[in-house]
Amino acid sequence: MKINRRWLIVLAALSLLQLSAYPAATAQISGAHCAKAGTTKIVAPKKYLCTKVGTKLTWHEVLTSKKSTPTLKPSPPSLSPTPTSTPTSSSGPRQGDDYPPDRPAPNRSCPTNGSTAELYGGALTCTNGIWVLNPGQVIGKPTASPNAISTPVPTRATYSTDNSRPSIVTALAADADIQSILSKAPTPKSTFNLLSSPKVEPKLVQSAKQTLPTAVKFWQSVYSPTTPVAVLYSYWSEKDWMVAADTAAGDTVNGYQGMASWFDSKPQSAWSGELGSGMHEGMAVNGVTPKIDIVVSGPDAANRPGGTTTVPHEYTHNVQAELAPAHFNVSPCWFIEGMAQYYGMALAYSDPTTFLAARRALMLDREFGAYPFDSQRTLSEWQAAMVENEKTPCGENGGYWIGTLAVEDLVSLKGTTGIISLIKEIERTGNFNQAFATIYGTTIPNFYQSAAINIHDTVADLLKIPYSSTPVAEELIIQKVQDAITAAKLVPTSPLIKVIIEPGALNQSEQDWITNAVQFINYLSPPVTGGDWTLVFPTTMDWFLQHWDMSKEQQHYKDMFANNTAEQLVASVHSYGASNGGWAASFFVSQKLPWFNSDWQMRFMAQLLKPISYSTGANGIAYPEWFSRTFAYPIGAAYSQITSDGNYSQLHKGWISLLNTLPKPIAMSAYEDHLVSTGAEALKAPGALADEILLSKVSLETSANFLVDIYKSNTSWEQQLLTTFGITKAELYSQVMALAP
Numbered sequence: 001m002k003i004n005r006r007w008l009i010v011l012a013a014l015s016l017l018q019l020s021a022y023p024a025a026t027a028q029i030s031g032a033h034c035a036k037a038g039t040t041k042i043v044a045p046k047k048y049l050c051t052k053v054g055t056k057l058t059w060h061e062v063l064t065s066k067k068s069t070p071t072l073k074p075s076p077p078s079l080s081p082t083p084t085s086t087p088t089s090s091s092g093p094r095q096g097d098d099y100p101p102d103r104p105a106p107n108r109s110c111p112t113n114g115s116t117a118e119l120y121g122g123a124l125t126c127t128n129g130i131w132v133l134n135p136g137q138v139i140g141k142p143t144a145s146p147n148a149i150s151t152p153v154p155t156r157a158t159y160s161t162d163n164s165r166p167s168i169v170t171a172l173a174a175d176a177d178i179q180s181i182l183s184k185a186p187t188p189k190s191t192f193n194l195l196s197s198p199k200v201e202p203k204l205v206q207s208a209k210q211t212l213p214t215a216v217k218f219w220q221s222v223y224s225p226t227t228p229v230a231v232l233y234s235y236w237s238e239k240d241w242m243v244a245a246d247t248a249a250g251d252t253v254n255g256y257q258g259m260a261s262w263f264d265s266k267p268q269s270a271w272s273g274e275l276g277s278g279m280h281e282g283m284a285v286n287g288v289t290p291k292i293d294i295v296v297s298g299p300d301a302a303n304r305p306g307g308t309t310t311v312p313h314e315y316t317h318n319v320q321a322e323l324a325p326a327h328f329n330v331s332p333c334w335f336i337e338g339m340a341q342y343y344g345m346a347l348a349y350s351d352p353t354t355f356l357a358a359r360r361a362l363m364l365d366r367e368f369g370a371y372p373f374d375s376q377r378t379l380s381e382w383q384a385a386m387v388e389n390e391k392t393p394c395g396e397n398g399g400y401w402i403g404t405l406a407v408e409d410l411v412s413l414k415g416t417t418g419i420i421s422l423i424k425e426i427e428r429t430g431n432f433n434q435a436f437a438t439i440y441g442t443t444i445p446n447f448y449q450s451a452a453i454n455i456h457d458t459v460a461d462l463l464k465i466p467y468s469s470t471p472v473a474e475e476l477i478i479q480k481v482q483d484a485i486t487a488a489k490l491v492p493t494s495p496l497i498k499v500i501i502e503p504g505a506l507n508q509s510e511q512d513w514i515t516n517a518v519q520f521i522n523y524l525s526p527p528v529t530g531g532d533w534t535l536v537f538p539t540t541m542d543w544f545l546q547h548w549d550m551s552k553e554q555q556h557y558k559d560m561f562a563n564n565t566a567e568q569l570v571a572s573v574h575s576y577g578a579s580n581g582g583w584a585a586s587f588f589v590s591q592k593l594p595w596f597n598s599d600w601q602m603r604f605m606a607q608l609l610k611p612i613s614y615s616t617g618a619n620g621i622a623y624p625e626w627f628s629r630t631f632a633y634p635i636g637a638a639y640s641q642i643t644s645d646g647n648y649s650q651l652h653k654g655w656i657s658l659l660n661t662l663p664k665p666i667a668m669s670a671y672e673d674h675l676v677s678t679g680a681e682a683l684k685a686p687g688a689l690a691d692e693i694l695l696s697k698v699s700l701e702t703s704a705n706f707l708v709d710i711y712k713s714n715t716s717w718e719q720q721l722l723t724t725f726g727i728t729k730a731e732l733y734s735q736v737m738a739l740a741p
Helices: 166-184 202-219 239-248 253-265 268-273 305-323 333-348 355-364 379-388 398-429 432-440 444-462 472-488 508-524 541-546 555-563 598-608 625-630 633-643 648-661 680-695 700-704 706-713 717-725 729-737
Strands: 008-011 040-043 046-053 056-062 116-119 122-127 130-133 192-196 229-235 276-282 291-297 497-501 533-537 573-577 583-587
Touching: 166 202, 166 333, 166 355, 166 398, 166 444, 166 729, 192 202, 202 229, 202 305, 202 333, 229 239, 229 305, 239 253, 239 291, 253 291, 276 305, 291 305, 305 333, 305 355, 305 398, 333 355, 333 398, 355 444, 379 398, 379 444, 379 472, 398 432, 398 444, 432 444, 444 472, 472 508, 472 633, 472 648, 472 680, 472 700, 497 508, 508 598, 508 633, 508 700, 541 555, 573 598, 583 598, 598 633, 598 648, 625 680, 633 648, 633 680, 648 680, 680 700, 680 729, 700 706, 706 717, 717 729
Parallel strands: 192 229, 229 291, 497 533, 533 583
Antiparallel strands: 008 276, 040 046, 046 056, 116 122, 122 130, 276 291, 573 583
């Protein structure tokens, strides 16, 4: 991205867009730091232009013609739309492609019409004396070595997947937002002018004419320029045409000189590997001065799915500049390019019936080579990739597609409204992380954790790996709990929490564990002012009755305490909430009987994270019984493994085993009513697995305050489920059912 105080240029390559390919002889000047964009320097016999790329100002060589006066200078084109000329390809081989010599390749001459050939997996047909890539075919890239393994690219016709897997649910939820906006948007007033150079394939221009109106319609509520956007299409060898067209469109001298330098920086040997690149440009972003999309076509863009997305991708960059002209450049690369890439994809392929197929085809097209979809990585590695792709200028591999999936995740949570709000907040604060926390209610590191699982599952989908909630959710939740434990140590436990232990009831290690666990719980869900928590650990009934307020108890609980000894109640948990936001819980323990185990620790955590339903006096909220009982089971399982001798995997396998004993198909609705006797173990299996899915989607802090958010928003459990976790109840239940073989 290039940004100046008076004008803005966003470099947004849909493929290999590297601006560092300059001749070796200029290495000491080219790429070196310069002070002010637009200034020039002459180091005989060469001239250099100071250009801003991303956040860096560097010298770029301005390549000039050897002749002082060009023999042929194109006249500046009119900005009124004109018919596209047919390509001027001759029957000879295209100059500058990097395919091996003496091989059939697109645009090279062929001997017999109708004959066929193959190039790196892409089928070709001889048409009018020229090799043409068949529709839907993709030319792969040669393997780096004889031992390298390439992943085959499935076609739309043969590829199928499980649409209940989380990444597909996320993709469909985000696309539903796109469809909703398009269905309600009126006919736009703003327009565009599309011009193409002689060498651009008419098929590509026609696709732009079809996709641009969708982008204009979609973004019109925030971007409706009174002067039509000029969209200029050319090929890499047509710099003179593009300079003339850019000048006629109203660009500044700085702008078209920078654009010319960009053309010159692309070596001829790289043209054939280029699918499509673009620049967003304009003197100012106030809805009046010209906005220009400069799109450079690769040799096979019209026959590959990514070629269709370039124009709406660049148009989305216009929207970014309109909403945040001064401070959008503080955004990380994954958001700058990921947003343009996501909406470029969603708006280019806006038919919801074919969207998933197009989405997969785009990611499998290997536009950026094998990475990142050649093989699976761990969640921590995907998180590291997100951090790596914060840096600008954007990397050629991960920033675009990792960013696409991250933005898709954000759209599934708060829709395009959330994206627009985020950009406006970036402009207001000049700080991306601060703006993100304000709009999405979580930190960037926490978001990277949830984004990682979406990326991980998307890659699994592309590699045809069946969906499984483990070890993905398990690994992610353990990491989230570990991070929360570290953060909790810096936060004092609220004085509203009182822990009362009968003398001799606990040994020192047990007492230390409970003290630390309470501090952890306090960090996730502290008690509100005015409501205290009283946690009682008795080992004898007499002591318990002296420290427990029996006036708050219902009669059947009074009878239970009257008819049972303390040892008969060992490892049991009893609690009640008070109308003032208080909470009381008893945990019967024993010095003789085994009770301090991972299962008890898990239940202890789940019980004490339940007070959020009472902390604001929201006792009347109706939510499923499985959720009430098992909400924090995965948190407790992870906490026990980290701090004691618990084993998350063992507990998870136990939940799966219990799930498999239930009647098929799994009817999650059977576990919603607390009046239906389903058995604690039956509840634990589907409930814990459902909560595992939910907890992997957002931060623990967001999860812990889910019920409080219901109370504050005065909405239902089911409605808040979609708002907080980005998933419907039906989708959640479907994913749980899929876990049972």
